Amino acid sequence: MLHDKKIVFLGAGSMAEAMIAGMVKSSNIVPEQIIVTNRSNEERLASLEARYRVKGIKQSHLTFDDIDVFILAMKPKDVSKALQSLKNHIRSDQLILSVLAGITTTYLEENLHKDQQVVRVMPNTSSMIGESATAISPGLATIDESIQLATQLLECIGMVYTIEEKEMDIFTGIAGSGPAYFYYLMEHMEQQALQGGLQKEVARSIISQTILGAAKMIQEQADSPTTLREKVTSPNGTTAAGLNALDENGGGIAIMKAIEHAAKRSEEISTQIQDSLLVSSTK
Numbered sequence: 001m002l003h004d005k006k007i008v009f010l011g012a013g014s015m016a017e018a019m020i021a022g023m024v025k026s027s028n029i030v031p032e033q034i035i036v037t038n039r040s041n042e043e044r045l046a047s048l049e050a051r052y053r054v055k056g057i058k059q060s061h062l063t064f065d066d067i068d069v070f071i072l073a074m075k076p077k078d079v080s081k082a083l084q085s086l087k088n089h090i091r092s093d094q095l096i097l098s099v100l101a102g103i104t105t106t107y108l109e110e111n112l113h114k115d116q117q118v119v120r121v122m123p124n125t126s127s128m129i130g131e132s133a134t135a136i137s138p139g140l141a142t143i144d145e146s147i148q149l150a151t152q153l154l155e156c157i158g159m160v161y162t163i164e165e166k167e168m169d170i171f172t173g174i175a176g177s178g179p180a181y182f183y184y185l186m187e188h189m190e191q192q193a194l195q196g197g198l199q200k201e202v203a204r205s206i207i208s209q210t211i212l213g214a215a216k217m218i219q220e221q222a223d224s225p226t227t228l229r230e231k232v233t234s235p236n237g238t239t240a241a242g243l244n245a246l247d248e249n250g251g252g253i254a255i256m257k258a259i260e261h262a263a264k265r266s267e268e269i270s271t272q273i274q275d276s277l278l279v280s281s282t283k
């Protein structure tokens with residue numbers, strides 16, 4: 001299903017690059033199938049061309065007719081202009097995937113064709129190595145074949161979860177933004193490791209191996225996170241001392257708040273876009 005499809009990225013930033021890298025690496029897609037465009041930064045397109053052997057072209061030079069999948073990958077504040085310039089060039093049977101936080105399928109349908117085939121997607125930057133946790137929610141007019149195509153395409157960059165659109169905000173808070181929380185945790189673990197006398201490179205390797213091991217334990221064992229945590233924690237031992245400090249300093253609550261606020265921001269973006277407030281609020 002994938003091998004004869006032509007895919008265009010509209011937007012050439014971090015998320016587009018992570019997806020392109022993952023797709024090309026997966027070998028289910030060859031670079032010749034991928035075109036990447038942006039508004040004007042030709043240097044950026046040249047760098048993506050050199051790195052991934054995909055075709056980089058300015059959007060004004062794009063021929064739209066033979067494209068199967070358009071992937072919207074600009075910032076939410078730029079979506080309105082992007083859809084305006086796209087609408088007159090595309091057919092409603094061409095599939096639009098949008099990775100934009102907070103942008104609903106209804107908004108896309110209202111600003112493209114009413115019966116436009118759209119799928120809202122929330123990947124994360126681990127797409128780059130084929131390890132994204134990606135959610136999809138199809139729009140009203142999207143046929144099963146297109147959902148299958150979207151699923152196959154996104155499986156090239158990791159695991160795909162089909163969810164209801166009302167669950168997109170919380171998914172974004174957990175998985176779209178999620179890698180940043182782990183990097184933040186790692187930054188702080190590393191800082192303390194350096195203070196404890198470890199060399200930076202050694203500390204980084206130890207920390208990433210520890211996180212990888214914990215993630216694999218969750219994936220490969222039947223035990224819950226709580227049981228696994230308890231197995232690490234000896235009475236009056238080192239872990240108990242560490243966890244007490246985490247609790248005393250609001251560690252658990254801070255994590256829950258981070259997710260709550262990220263999810264709320266996703267919801268807020270939807271409202272602001274609908275009310276056309278986002279441009280002024282994020283400039």
Ligand SMILES: NC(=O)C1=CN([C@@H]2O[C@H](COP(=O)(O)OP(=O)(O)OC[C@H]3O[C@@H](n4cnc5c(N)ncnc54)[C@H](O)[C@@H]3O)[C@@H](O)[C@H]2O)C=CC1
Nearest residue numbers: 010011012013014015038039073074075076078082100101
């Ligand atoms: N960075 C991340 O971890 C994730 C980002 N996303 C979503 O991906 C989208 C892009 O995010 P980033 O890549 O981080 O942003 P970025 O700022 O790195 O890239 C945005 C790109 O869009 C281009 N652009 C702006 N207007 C355009 C237009 N009208 N047509 C074509 N290209 C246009 C810009 O030139 C730039 O290349 C956002 O909507 C974000 O919500 C979703 C999941 C994760």
Ligand SMILES: O=C(O)[C@@H]1CCC=N1
Nearest residue numbers: 100101172176177178
């Ligand atoms: O920070 C953001 O808004 C985007 C969406 C999810 C991750 N990055």
